[in-house]
Amino acid sequence: MKEAGGNCFYKFEKGVKKYFNIQSKTYEPLPGTEAFIILDSYREQNPVLKNSECTVHDIGDGVLCLEFISKSNAIGEGIGKALNEVLQLAEEEGWNGLVIGNNAKQFSVGANLMNIGMFAMQKQFDVLEQFVADFQQINMRIRTSKVPVVVATQGYVFGGGCEISMHCDAGIYAAESYIGLVEVGVGLLPGGGGTKEFALRASDDFFEGDVQNPTLINYFKSIATAAVSTSAYEAYDLGYLKKDRDLVCVNTPLNIGKAKEKVLELATNYMPPSPREDIRVLGRGGMSVLYSAINEFRLGEYMSDYDVEIARKIAYVICGGDLTAPQQVSEHYLLDIEREGFMSLLGNQKTLDRIQYLLMNNKPLRN
Amino acid sequence: MEAYIIKGYRSAVGKATKGGFKNYRSDDLAVQVIQHLMQTVPQIDPKRVDDVIVGCANPEGEQGLQVGRLISARALGKEVAGITINRYCASGLEAIAQAVAKIKAGFGDIYLAGGAESMSMIPMTGYKLAPSYQANMENINYHVSMGHTAEAVAVKYGISREDADVFSFHSHKKAATAIDSGAFKEQIVPVEVEEVYVEDNQRKTQKHIVDTDEGVRRDTTVEGLSKLRAVFKKGGVVTAGNASQTSDGAAFTLVVSEAVVKELNLEPIARLAACAVGGVDPLYMGIGPCVAIPKALKQAGLQLADIEQTELNEAFAVQALAVIQEAGLNPETVNVNGGAIALGHPLGCTGAKLSIQLMEDMKKRNQRYGMVTACVGGGQGIAGIIERL
Secondary structure, three states: OOOOOOOOOEEEEOOEEEEEEOOOOEEEEOOOOOOOOOHHHHOOOOOOEEOOOEEEEEOOOOEEEEEEOOHHHOEOHHHHHHHHHHHHHHHHHOOOEEEEEOOOOOOEOOEOHHHHHHHHHOOOHHHHHHHHHHHHHHHHHHHHOOOOEEEEEEEEEEHHHHHHHHHOOEEEEEEEEEEEOOHHHHOOOOOOOHHHHHHHHHHHHOOOOOOOHHHHHHHHHHHHOOOEOOOHHHHHHHOOOOOOOEEEEOOHHHHHHHHHHHHHHHHOOOOOOOOOOOEEEOHHHHHHHHHHHHHHHHHOOOOOHHHHHHHHHHHHHHOOOOOOOOEEEOHHHHHHHHHHHHHHHHOOHHHHHHHHHHHHHOOOOOO | OOEEEEEEEEOOOEEOOOOOOOOOOHHHHHHHHHHHHHHOOOOOOHHHOOEEEEEOOOOOHHHOOOHHHHHHHHHHOOOOOEEEEOEOEOHHHHHHHHHHHHHHHOOOOEEEEEEEEEOOOOOOOOOOOOOOHHHHHHOHHHHOOHHHHHHHHHHHHOOOHHHHHHHHHHHHHHHHHHHHOOOOHHHEOOEEEEEEEEEOOEEEEEEEEEOOOOOOOOOOOHHHHHOOOOOOOOOOOOOOOOEOOEEEEEEEEEEEEHHHHHHHOOOOOEEEEEEEEEEOOHHHHHHOHHHHHHHHHHHHOOOHHHOOEEEEOOOEHHHHHHHHHHHOOOHHHEOOOOOHHHHOEOHHHHHHHHHHHHHHHHHHHOOOEEEEEEEEOOOEEEEEEEEEO
16 A cells, blocks of 8 residues: 555545555545546645635646635635636636635535625725726636636525626536525625626516516515525526536535536537627616506505615616616626616615624614 | 487307407497397398497507597498597496487487496506606595506495405306396307417318306305405405406497487387496596486486386495495396496497396386486496386
8 A cells, every 4th residue: 555655445546546455456536436526625736826825726638726715615705806816817727717615514605795894984986986896807807718617516606606607608506505685684685796687687587578577576576685596406596507507416515526426528629708788788677667567566665765775876877877768788788877876786785784683683774 | 309219239248368258359349239129120220320439448559540430430330430439447338328318409319328348458547657747746536547447446435355256146147047047148249259260270161159158167166256366455355356357348229319219110128228437536436326316316316216127237346235335226226137247348338238138137127217327437427317118
C-alpha cells in the first residue's frame, strides 16, 4: 500500500475516490462513483481561485467549478468578484466552461442581507446601488460569457441564488431544490436581474394571437407572492426553470457531475447569447391588469398596504414601465428600471424594518 | 303604442363545465329556444320579426362574432336582424326592456328578446382580462371582482356568514320543491344534446335530453355549508356554497306591439310596466337593486306593497340579504322557487330567465304585479316591473 503511495484503503486523487486493490496492489477508482463529483475531494489540490466567499476548483476535462463557501452560501462581493475573474480566466485560457455548484445542504440563501441592511441603515445608498449594479452585470456576464455556464443546485435556491441560476445556460436542479425569488419578504424586488428575467421569459412565452395578460399574471404572481417551489419540478410551473433548458436530477449527489457533462455538451461550437433587445413589454395595459390583481389580493387581506406598494413596483418593472403601448425593449433598459425600483424600496423604512426583523427573528415581517 | 309579452321560453340551466350543456354552444341553445317559441305562435311569420335582441355578458370567443345576428339568421332566416347587447347580469332583462322601448318608440312591432350564455366556454371575465389603466388610476375598484364586492357588502350591511348559509340552504330547498312540483316544466324547452367521443379507441355517439335545471343540491345542509372555506377573503363570508353557480342557458320572450296583438288576435301574458337602472359604488355592486327599485316603482306609479312577488337574482347570498334588508322587500315573496344559488346564474341569460319564471308563477298564483331585479357588475342595479294580463 505504501509503495502505491497510500496509507489507508481509500483516498481521493484529483477528485476521484479510489480504493486499494489488494490483488493489483494499486489504487483504482471506486466502482459506481465515477459520476459523482464531491468537492471535498478537490481540497487537496490547489484551487484555481479562492476568496472568503468561494473557491474555484478544476474538476477535470477543462471544466471549472465555482463553489460558494460563505455562511449559508450568502452572496456578497466575494462571489461576484470571483465570478468575474473565473469567467475571464476561462475565456482567456480556453477552459471548456464553468459549473456553479456546491455540496452544501443549501445552494444559496440569496444575497447577504446583513450587509445590505447595514449599508441601508447607514444610508450608504451609493454603495448599495453600486452593489446592485455589479450584481446585475455579473449575471449578465454569466449569460453572455464565451464559455458555457451551468448551475447545479440543491436545497434553498433563494433570491440572488435563484437569479444567478436563471442567468446560466442550463441548470441541473436536484429534485429537492426549493427555488424562489423571495425578495418581497424583505420589502424588496428581485434586483439582480430576476425581475428583468421574468419580463424576458413572459415575452418569450407570448405567441402570435396570444392574449398575453394571463402569461404575464402568472410570472408576476411568482415574484409578487415570493412563491417558493416545493420541488424542482414545481419550479417549472412557477417560471424559475425552463423546460428547454433545465433538467431535474433525482439523485442529488449527481448534480455537479451532470452539470459538468452539460458544460462539455454545450462547449462544442458554443455560441454565447447576446444581450436581448427584443423583449416585448406591455406597458400600461399590463400594469393595469396587474394593479387589478394586486387589488384583489389586498381586498382579500392576503397583502398588506406595503405589499401592495412593492407589488406595484414589480408590476412597473415587469411591464417595462408605464409605456402607453406594448413595445420591444432591451435587457439593459429593464435592468435600469429594475435597479431604480430596488433602490426606491430600499429607501423605505418599512423595508428596513422587514430586513431587521428577518435578521433578528428568522421569519418575515408583514408590515 | 303599448308593448306586450306574448310568450317566454327558456332552456334548462346547466352546470357550467360539468353539466349537460358543457360542450353545447350558447348560440345553438338560443336557436333551439327561439324556434320552439315561434312554433307556439304560428300566427307570426318569422320573417316579420324586426330584430332579435340577445343579452350576453361575455360576447367573445364562441359568443363573439356578432352572436346575436348569427342567432337571428339561424333561428328565423337571414332576412331577420339580430344584435348582441351587454349589461352583464342584467342583459336578458335589458333586452326585453329595449324591445318594449323600441315598440313604444315606433321603431318596430315584433321582437325576440332575451339572452344566452355559456359559462362553460367563456370564463367569467372573458379570455383576456384587460382593465383600463386610466380607470384603475381613478378608482381601482372599477374592475373589482364580484366576490370582493360581496364581501364588502357583507361588512357594510352587517350580513353574517350564518345568515348567508341559511339563506342558501333555503334557496336549494325551495328550488328542489319547485322542480319536483313541475313548476318550471312548461317554460323549459327540452334540448337534445349529441356527444361524439372516443372511448376504448372506438368512436361513439350518445344523445341525451337536458330538460331540468341541474344546480340544485338536494342533500345540502346548513352545517355542510358552514364548513366551506371562504373563497375571496381571509376569514370572509363568501363561499362556493353561498354564491350563485356558474351556468349555461338561454331564455327568450316574444314582445309585440298592441297593433300586432289586434291584427293577429294574440293573447298577451304580461307587459313590462317599468324598467329602471341605476349606479352605485362598484365596490358595493351587490346593493345595486336598491337604487333601481324605487325608480322602477315610480315609473310604474306603484308602491313596494303592490309588488306581490320578486325574483331577486342571487348573485351572492350576502348581497341578496342586504338588498332584502335595505330595500325593505318581504322575504316571504322573494324567490319563492329558489334562486341562482340553487338554480344557477347564466349571466346574460338570467334577466330573461327570471322574467319568464316570474310570469309563469304569477299566473299560478293569480298575481298582478311582480318584480325582477338584479345587481350588475361594475356597480349597477336593474329592476323591472311586470304586470300580468
